[in-house]
Amino acid sequence: MYFKSWRGHKGYAVGAELEARLQDRDTLELKNYSSKIRERFEPEYKEKIHQEFLECMVEFVTPVCQTSFGVVNELKEQIDYLKNVIKDDGLCIATSGSHSYKIDPLEYVNDERYDAFAKEYGILLSRFHICGFHIHVALPSSVEAMRAYNFSLEFLPLFLALSSNSPYFNGEDARLLSYRAKIFEQLPRAGQSSYFENFSKMRDLYEKMQNAGTIKSAKDIWWDLRISPKFGTLEIRICDASNDFERLRLLVVLFQALSLFSQNQELKRIPHQILLQNRWNALRHGLDGVFQNNDTVTTMREHFLDLVNRMEKEGIFTKLKTEDDIIKLKELADKEELALRQMRVYEETKDFKEVEKLGLL
Numbered sequence: 598m599y600f601k602s603w604r605g606h607k608g609y610a611v612g613a614e615l616e617a618r619l620q621d622r623d624t625l626e627l628k629n630y631s632s633k634i635r636e637r638f639e640p641e642y643k644e645k646i647h648q649e650f651l652e653c654m655v656e657f658v659t660p661v662c663q664t665s666f667g668v669v670n671e672l673k674e675q676i677d678y679l680k681n682v683i684k685d686d687g688l689c690i691a692t693s694g695s696h697s698y699k700i701d702p703l704e705y706v707n708d709e710r711y712d713a714f715a716k717e718y719g720i721l722l723s724r725f726h727i728c729g730f731h732i733h734v735a736l737p738s739s740v741e742a743m744r745a746y747n748f749s750l751e752f753l754p755l756f757l758a759l760s761s762n763s764p765y766f767n768g769e770d771a772r773l774l775s776y777r778a779k780i781f782e783q784l785p786r787a788g789q790s791s792y793f794e795n796f797s798k799m800r801d802l803y804e805k806m807q808n809a810g811t812i813k814s815a816k817d818i819w820w821d822l823r824i825s826p827k828f829g830t831l832e833i834r835i836c837d838a839s840n841d842f843e844r845l846r847l848l849v850v851l852f853q854a855l856s857l858f859s860q861n862q863e864l865k866r867i868p869h870q871i872l873l874q875n876r877w878n879a880l881r882h883g884l885d886g887v888f889q890n891n892d893t894v895t896t897m898r899e900h901f902l903d904l905v906n907r908m909e910k911e912g913i914f915t916k917l918k919t920e921d922d923i924i925k926l927k928e929l930a931d932k933e934e935l936a937l938r939q940m941r942v943y944e945e946t947k948d949f950k951e952v953e954k955l956g957l958l
């Protein structure tokens with residue numbers, strides 16, 4: 598297993614992965630088609646557009662980018678390419694945290710790794726048509742990555758609240774703004790992770806799980822936040838997917854800034870139960886949810902604005918040349934969560950097809 602320390606890398610470049618679904622162009626029902634269309638990809642795009650566990654899903658993967666604009670432009674270019682590939686198949690591409698229709702169990706991709714998943718996790722994965730948005734930030738060393746990891750644990754619920762986009766699942770109202778987050782945490786080694794004393798302690802845990810046969814590689818860890826030594830990055834995996842590219846871009850800006858900000862901040866470990874409660878409050882209530890740490894009790898919205906203000910005061914955005922996005926980030930606090938937009942449309946139409954239209958790419 599590759600889980601080695603590193604140093605001397607150029608830091609704070611960014612990249613992202615956006616998961617999406619293949620759907621019927623007319624009915625917006627899920628279509629098991631990824632293996633069929635992948636055969637037509639040019640070699641360059643086979644490296645960029647990946648298959649997921651289910652045949653109805655794909656994942657767009659960016660290369661290393663220097664800016665958030667580069668990330669979004671790369672995603673859009675890949676999406677346009679796939680649209681052209683499927684233009685005669687009666688398909689469309691859509692994304693949100695979860696598909697709202699009631700469905701039967703879906704087909705999974707014929708792959709050795711996915712075969713093992715299907716046998717191990719059974720029904721948990723049979724309706725795993727959920728989509729996330731993952732952000733990578735490069736760190737100069739594994740020491741700095743560990744510092745950013747521990748410091749960022751407190752702020753994960755803010756990213757969940759800002760991206761929440763999955764209130765409906767399998768034809769039902771989940772009464773949560775991000776049901777995707779609850780679905781995913783059903784798997785072992787997923788959801789809220791813990792603090793580590795140092796990189797060696799994290800590596801020891803990975804090696805123990807590998808020795809027990811629990812994992813085969815570091816990518817079998819699915820925490821909301823994880824270190825990826827192979828790429829020298831810290832990866833946040835808690836965000837729901839969406840087609841709001843400006844929101845996605847600003848989430849990249851926010852995580853990049855948080856990773857740099859963490860390097861000169863005192864770490865105040867928050868009790869694990871409070872971390873879990875904050876995560877619940879974010880997926881249930883979004884930006885209106887209660888946020889608690891060791892010192893204060895506020896709302897997600899207030900804590901988000903406080904974080905942006907603190908980073909602005911420290912000159913973090915200026916160092917990263919993203920100071921033009923400070924106002925835009927603060928404006929996110931007043932924007933309607935995407936989950937609430939879905940709920941509003943459903944209340945007006947009582948039609949999940951109208952909800953699904955909101956996610957078309």
